[in-house]
Amino acid sequence: MRLTVNGEPAELPEGTTVADLVAARAEDHRRVAVAVGSAVVPRSRWAGTVLTQDDVVEVLVAVAGG
Amino acid sequence: MTDLVEHALATEEAADPFRLAGREFTSRLLLGTGGVPSLDVLARAVAASGTQIVTVALRRVDPGARGSLLDVVESAGVRLLPNTAGCMTAREAVLTAQLAREAFETDWVKLEVIGDEDTLLPDPFELLDAAEQLVLDGFQVLAYTSDDPVVCRRLADAGCAAVMPLGSPIGSGLGIRNPHNIALIREQVEVPVILDAGIGTASDAALAMELGCDAVLLASAVTRARDPERMALAMRHAVEGGRLAQRAGRIPRRFHAEASTPMQGLPEL
Numbered sequence: 001m002r003l004t005v006n007g008e009p010a011e012l013p014e015g016t017t018v019a020d021l022v023a024a025r026a027e028d029h030r031r032v033a034v035a036v037g038s039a040v041v042p043r044s045r046w047a048g049t050v051l052t053q054d055d056v057v058e059v060l061v062a063v064a065g066g
Numbered sequence: 067m068t069d070l071v072e073h074a075l076a077t078e079e080a081a082d083p084f085r086l087a088g089r090e091f092t093s094r095l096l097l098g099t100g101g102v103p104s105l106d107v108l109a110r111a112v113a114a115s116g117t118q119i120v121t122v123a124l125r126r127v128d129p130g131a132r133g134s135l136l137d138v139v140e141s142a143g144v145r146l147l148p149n150t151a152g153c154m155t156a157r158e159a160v161l162t163a164q165l166a167r168e169a170f171e172t173d174w175v176k177l178e179v180i181g182d183e184d185t186l187l188p189d190p191f192e193l194l195d196a197a198e199q200l201v202l203d204g205f206q207v208l209a210y211t212s213d214d215p216v217v218c219r220r221l222a223d224a225g226c227a228a229v230m231p232l233g234s235p236i237g238s239g240l241g242i243r244n245p246h247n248i249a250l251i252r253e254q255v256e257v258p259v260i261l262d263a264g265i266g267t268a269s270d271a272a273l274a275m276e277l278g279c280d281a282v283l284l285a286s287a288v289t290r291a292r293d294p295e296r297m298a299l300a301m302r303h304a305v306e307g308g309r310l311a312q313r314a315g316r317i318p319r320r321f322h323a324e325a326s327t328p329m330q331g332l333p334e335l
Contacts, residue, residue, distance in 0.1 A: 006126040026127050031136050033169035040164045062136050064099035065123025066149035
């Protein structure tokens with residue numbers, strides 16, 4: 001299925017969960033936040049949230065700022 | 067420092083804790099991490115500044131990034147203050163704050179809603195809207211705002227944990243352009259006032275404290291200084307000095323001189 005991850009097109013297998021995506025994208029799982037379609041996905045729901053075709057996903061981490 | 071000086075400073079700090087959102091701190095300097103040339107420099111600047119609160123931002127994960135900002139911050143034992151930098155609407159800022167709460171497990175947020183890309187000045191209407199929503203959602207909102215006493219009062223009335231008026235635009239180093247407004251803000255709200263943005267050098271930070279601010283937040287003044295570690299130490303002393311001067315009470319300004327040496331007993335020569 002095709003979706004958008006951090007502004008880039010991505011091809012992911014059917015059934016991919018938010019937890020799978022975070023594991024693939026972020027080296028350190030602590031201190032990561034995920035939004036799907038401009039809604040926060042709490043950490044407790046990562047494993048149970050299955051991504052679907054055309055989802056727009058943001059995987060965010062801490063950077064220097066402010 | 068001599069033991070005597072250290073003891074005197076420790077006594078002052080103990081007698082004058084900085085209370086923010088139900089917590090107590092000894093340092094009144096909050097350090098932003100933006101613009102830091104390396105994590106090593108950041109670690110040394112954090113240590114030299116004596117800060118207990120540092121800001122961080124949320125951005126898309128970069129697979130090529132090396133080293134962890136959070137490792138540096140966590141090993142320094144300081145509190146994280148996520149910001150909403152880059153947000154231009156209340157909707158974006160609220161969502162960013164909620165994401166930051168997930169990522170950093172804190173309900174504290176430095177709320178920034180920018181209204182102009184050139185000056186990076188805050189949009190007070192979107193800011194107040196976002197602040198109201200986040201307070202209802204249980205956040206401790208530290209609102210970065212223009213130096214407008216009425217806006218600050220509205221933010222305090224909305225339940226913000228602190229107001230953070232700017233001295234001048236972010237990163238400009240122009241210092242405090244309207245000291246009178248900062249003093250008015252301190253007079254008009256009961257929540258802590260943290261001077262945020264525009265600090266260029268140590269005297270700016272000292273002035274903020276002399277005007278009655280409860281704390282100072284700065285980033286570029288340290289991270290973009292030629293020697294960030296030394297400037298961090300300068301800022302620490304400036305904030306401590308300004309606070310002590312404010313508590314000690316400055317003398318009134320006079321148009322003419324007022325001799326400090328008595329005239330009585332002056333010999334006729």
